[in-house]
Amino acid sequence: xxxxxxxxxxxxxxxxxxxxxxxxxxxxxxxxxxxxxxxxxxxxxxxxxxxxxxxxxxxxxxxxxxxxxxxxxxxxxxxxxxxxxxxxxxxxxxxxxxxxxxxxxxxxxxxxxxx
Amino acid sequence: xxxxxxxxxxxxxxxxxxxxxxxxxxxxxxxxxxxxxxxxxxxxxxxxxxxxxxxxxxxxxxxxxxxxxxxxxxxxxxxxxxxxxxxxxxxxxxxxxxxxxxxxxxxxxxxxx
Numbered sequence: 360x361x362x363x364x365x366x367x368x369x370x371x372x373x374x375x376x377x378x379x380x381x382x383x384x385x386x387x388x389x390x391x392x393x394x395x396x397x398x399x400x401x402x403x404x405x406x407x408x409x410x411x412x413x414x415x416x417x418x419x420x421x422x423x424x425x426x427x428x429x430x431x432x433x434x435x436x437x438x439x440x441x442x443x444x445x446x447x448x449x450x451x452x453x454x455x456x457x458x459x460x461x462x463x464x465x466x467x468x469x470x471x472x473x474x
Numbered sequence: 475x476x477x478x479x480x481x482x483x484x485x486x487x488x489x490x491x492x493x494x495x496x497x498x499x500x501x502x503x504x505x506x507x508x509x510x511x512x513x514x515x516x517x518x519x520x521x522x523x524x525x526x527x528x529x530x531x532x533x534x535x536x537x538x539x540x541x542x543x544x545x546x547x548x549x550x551x552x553x554x555x556x557x558x559x560x561x562x563x564x565x566x567x568x569x570x571x572x573x574x575x576x577x578x579x580x581x582x583x584x585x586x587x
Contacts, residue, residue, distance in 0.1 A: 361517065399483075402518075402563070402577040449517050461506065461567050461575055465517030 362386040365450050365466035372440065373474050380435040380469045382450030389455040391433040392463065393425060396447040408433060409455060440473045447471070486584045493551040495581045497564035500545060504566040509538060509549045512580070513560045521549070521562075551583075559585045 363384045372378050384391065393405040407415035408427040422444075424436040433450055447470050451463040487493045499507075505526035510518035524531045524538045524547075531538050537550040547564050561580040568574050 361519065363517070399579060401579045404575070451517070461573065462508065462520050462523065463510075463518070465519070467515065467517050 361464045361466065363450060363452055363464050363466035365448075365469050367469055368467065369470045369472075371472045371474060372437065374440060374442070376437075376440075378437045380437070380448055380450075380471075382433040382435075382466055384431055384433075384450075384452040384464070386452060386464060388452035388464070389430055390453045391427060391430070392451040392453075393423075393433065393435050394449040394451060394465075396449055396468070402449070406435075437471075440471075442473050445471055445473045483579070484582045484584070486586060487554050489554060489556060489585050489587050491554055493549075493554045493558070493583060493585075495549045495551075495562050495583065497547040497549075497578055498545060499547065499564075499566045501566060501568055501576075502542075502545065504568045506567040506569070507538070507540060507547050508565045508567070509536075509547075510563045510565065510577075511558075511560045512563065518563060554583075554585050556585045556587060559583055 366381045370378060390409045392407050395403045395405055404417045405419045406413060406425040411427050411430055422439050426434040447468040449468045450466045453461060453463050485495060508523045509521040511521050512518040522531060522533045522536050522538050524540050526542060529540050535552045539548045549562060551558055561582050563580045564578045566576055
């Protein structure tokens with residue numbers, strides 16, 4: 360158990376659906392991240408929140424919308440996704456930005472399939 | 475362009491043998507490196523890190539070696555066990571690029587009993 364919990368573990372959705380991924384961390388961290396993991400590709404950073412403020416949006420399409428209501432919770436709202444968006448979506452947290460704080464704690468991910 | 479990559483996508487070893495997983499990086503400004511382990515159905519888990527002012531760091535059964543001359547990073551696992559079977563990622567962080575972190579594609583380690 361890493362202290363980072365993601366729900367749901369699996370999600371199947373149609374291209375017209377709206378769904379949300381949830382992440383919660385119990386580590387007292389100040390930074391939270393969304394990563395996309397596709398087969399045979401490196402982890403792709405999507406969004407970074409530090410002290411609830413979004414500090415990075417890595418050119419992610421607007422059909423992905425993050426929300427960080429507090430330092431412990433992070434959401435990823437999904438709308439009109441494409442089949443190529445099917446992937447494992449990983450949430451992570453860290454103490455805060457800075458190299459000594461880049462030790463990331465990952466959740467187990469949400470395996471998303473877009474039909 | 476800058477990249478982080480792995481020499482071998484898969485590695486198969488016998489239980490009890492030592493494993494060596496390699497990683498090449500091309501950004502000479504990177505000064506902090508991390509190895510992560512990802513087991514099936516789980517997220518990546520931190521294993522060990524090393525700063526660029528070091529060339530070797532040891533943990534429990536794991537050793538990371540850094541060769542800045544050839545921009546090469548390796549992870550050595552001693553007495554490999556079945557529980558070590560996983561995908562291993564290296565990551566580099568550059569202090570001079572807003573702490574930009576980049577991951578390699580990963581190497582799958584399979585331990586045969």
